[in-house]
Amino acid sequence: MMKNKLVMIMAILLVAITLVGVIAVVVVMKFTGEQSKPKEPTAEEVVAASVEIPEITTNLASGDFIKISFTIQTDSEKAKTELEHRNFQVKNIIITELSEMKSEELKGKAGKEKLQESLKLSVNTLMQEGKIEKVYITSSILQ
Known part of the structure; x- marks a missing residue:
């Protein structure tokens, strides 16, 4: 028992x-x-969620001018569509930001990275359907 x-x-x-x-x-x-860690998007996913901003020519605060184009990476297809519809607002932000800058600020890597980050923050304030992941400068001629 x-x-x-x-x-x-x-x-x-x-x-x-x-x-x-x-x-x-x-x-x-x-x-x-x-x-x-969340996995990085593939090249195809980045391209599918990116919008090209064609070349913009504008004056800088220093009296010089710049020809510059961008590709903006969003976080989703919805955000890409919204960004395409807001193209005119994005161009306005870019021109406004550049008009406050001097050519010396855009000559080095740090200046370009500062511009990219500034544009990312400014455009994100517009976005409702997603967010901007990264802004890439795809061409730049400073004269």
Whole structure:
């Protein structure tokens, strides 16, 4: 009688310990698996969500002028469509931003990166269906 109770208690403890171990493994796998870094979009996905802004020629604050074109990467097809509809607003933002800059500010890498980030932030204020991921300068001639 006593031996059966002892075997029963040991079996219950063994099942309980196993159950706790399985739950712990599932929880650890769930949290470490899903919180991995989101994968980078493929080249095809980037192209499918990007809008080209044709060459714009405008004056700079320093009296020089610039010919520049961009490709703007969005986060979705919906955002791309919205950006295409807002093309005139985007051109206005670009021209306005450039009109405040001097040619010296646009000569180096840091200046171009600053312009890209500034345009990204400004255009994102317009967006309702998504957001701008990155602004790329695709051509630039400073004269």
